[in-house]
Amino acid sequence: MLSQRWGRRALLAAGTLPALPRLGSAQAWPNGPVRIVVPFPPGGSVDTVARLLQPHLQASLGVPVIIENRPGASGALGAAQAARAAPDGQTFLHVFDTHAVNPALIANLGFDTQRDLAPVLLFGTAPMIVTAHRARPWADLPAMLAAARARPDTVTFGTIGNGSLAHLVMMLLQKAADARLVHVPYRGGGPLATAAAAGEVDLPTATGTIFVQHIQAGTLRVLASTGARRWAAAPEVPTLRELGLAVEGEAFWGALAPAGTPPAIQARYAEALRAAMEVPAVKDRLVNVMGIDLAPREGAAFRDFLAQQIETWGRVVRENDIRPD
Template identity: 35%
Template sequence: MSSRLRGLLVCVSSCFLSLSAMAQSWPSQPVKIVVPTPAGSSVDIVARVIGEKLTPMLGQPVIVENRPGAGGTIGTDAVAKARDGHTLLMGYNGPLTVAPSLYPKLPYDLAKDFAPVILVVTQPNVLAVRSDLKVNNIKELVALAKAKPGQLDYASVGNGSLSHLAMEMLKMYTNTYIVHIPFNGGPPAAQALNGGEVHMAFAALSNLQPLVKAGKVKLIAVSNGRRSVAAPMVPTVAEQGFPGFDATTWNGVLVPSNTPREVILKLNKAIGQILALPDVQARLLAAGAESAGSTPEQFGALMKSELAAWPAVVKRSGAKLD
């Protein structure tokens, strides 16, 4: 063996050793999960449930830090620039896969600055209509919207939110015109639907569930690719004649792209185990989230496909922010 080759081998193996040693010793200090939304938001609750279980598994305190603002981009950017090796992001679609088509300049680049760890939860977005609206499925809704173009209103939880984009995507698929009325969050949108100000709303199931139980609204479709665990009787949009329709809200853990592969795998394994715990699943479900789990690659592929899909919808909806 030439000395050069041996040198290379030593170098590679020592690199490998130091990496695995690093994964063993990681974390050497408290781990921070940055949540880019305010305390008490659904992303925050998910992060706190995971963080609490992660603490004994990692042997270091896991702290949840809220860095809300600017549609989640402030907290997301903070993680992109974190260099302590112990900062995680509990990310969601908005700042990661939707924002690049909304904002002309973002301080971070999903592909360059982040490495995916695991898809943590998905949240069902449901299309709810007022119970006095004579519509029971997408087909009837489309018929009504075509009969009364521009006369129906829908509430979203915000401009550029997934609830807005899901409806715009549906309008694009069905070639209908329904007027967008943005609200500031799920509860006001639910209130507007309850008070009869709007005809329908795309919003998180947890916001609308009480109104369904009270008989004020009916759910006609789920925006996700598959049916929701919490409302299994509601068919997806895709099932109702629009194959490929998928607008899923998700939360997932990401780390800065310079994080060693071993650390990513260690985190993926630990969080995957947490997501399999029945009490965790119950607590997440109570917060309106359904535990998911994935490999880093699957999560990365999901984000990549969304990055490709949203620009067309955003462009058509005119939701560009600048």
């Protein structure tokens, strides 16, 4: 208790985060270190977000916050581990948009995505961006599509893997544009970024955070974004809908807990996350560097969002017979 009181007093004195409410059965929580399961390798966007939030969560909760990277199967292995954890508030799971695709993509998850994990907080969303290497001749997406229609199955697009949201969005784009492209899956954002910079693939497609430095250096040009609004980092670039293609898809990040975790504990953890995201240095990194549109949603609102994502992208997986890598 002494360390908890000290951590909260020091934090309030510094004016960094607001005090967190003590809610009913959550008063005795946390009872020791809090574990965040990150179901991806270090260095990815989920890991980066967790590590940005970690010190502020520790300060507000008054206990160590430990990040455990449990990669594999597009996040499914780590999610299964979290789903089996005790629902005592000592374990949370941080996820990316693959969490909503995996139920349709992977035959035997080992857990029920909607039944075995409780949605705690959606952090925010970000569009995919379709880019082209500067050596390619296309100044914009219509020019690329014209070339793809003239020579089907010759223009390639690269993503972080089969079944990734970028892959699914590009499948929809091909149908909407009546064009045939060739998918080149990479094993994660790092390999895709390296390939993009080297010009190995025609259309590197992913969240902007993977390509920021290459865009700034002029190595990649942005042809389109896939969100409901234009990408803030390139406001001059149109969305797919603005180009007449009825396609939309955005990545998302969020936190879940093992089903049965007391609602009061979930609420306190959500409040700690919200407060950490409002720390100026953290918010600047999330919004201006990673390009995440922070739009926190708790509990039922996040549950509804997940259900819609699972339905939307599951249908795309099934209709296109997409299989895991």
